[in-house]
């Protein structure tokens with residue numbers, strides 16, 4: 677079910693539990709600002725989720741409320757992960773779903789990083 681991106685942050689959402697280590701995940705990358713782990717239902721050969729450590733419901737919430745430091749740290753983490761996986765030369769895709777029309781299902785901001793194969797057109 678898509679979420680309402682204007683709702684207050686829910687501390688019990690799945691990704692909050694993953695950040696607290698209450699639900700297992702495989703750590704791909706972690707720093708002060710971001711945590712990255714494989715999507716449980718991969719849509720490409722490489723499908724990584726990158727989430728901020730802070731409590732933000734969506735990209736909208738993050739862009740409105742996060743500090744410049746948090747935004748810079750998160751964006752740099754996403755770029756770092758892509759470079760670490762050798763994705764720059766072949767290319768990759770970033771996606772952040774927001775709310776019902778975006779098909780967002782988890783109410784903690786996450787960026788999908790897809791790669792490892794040609795990804796076709798942006799929207800099927």
Ligand code: 5GP
Pocket residue numbers: 690699701713714715716717718772773779780781782
């Ligand atoms: P959204 O549709 O909100 O942009 O994407 C949510 C993503 O989270 C989906 O691609 C889904 O497969 C992934 N996901 C949902 N629950 C879990 C989980 O418990 N662990 C992991 N690793 N991924 C999850």
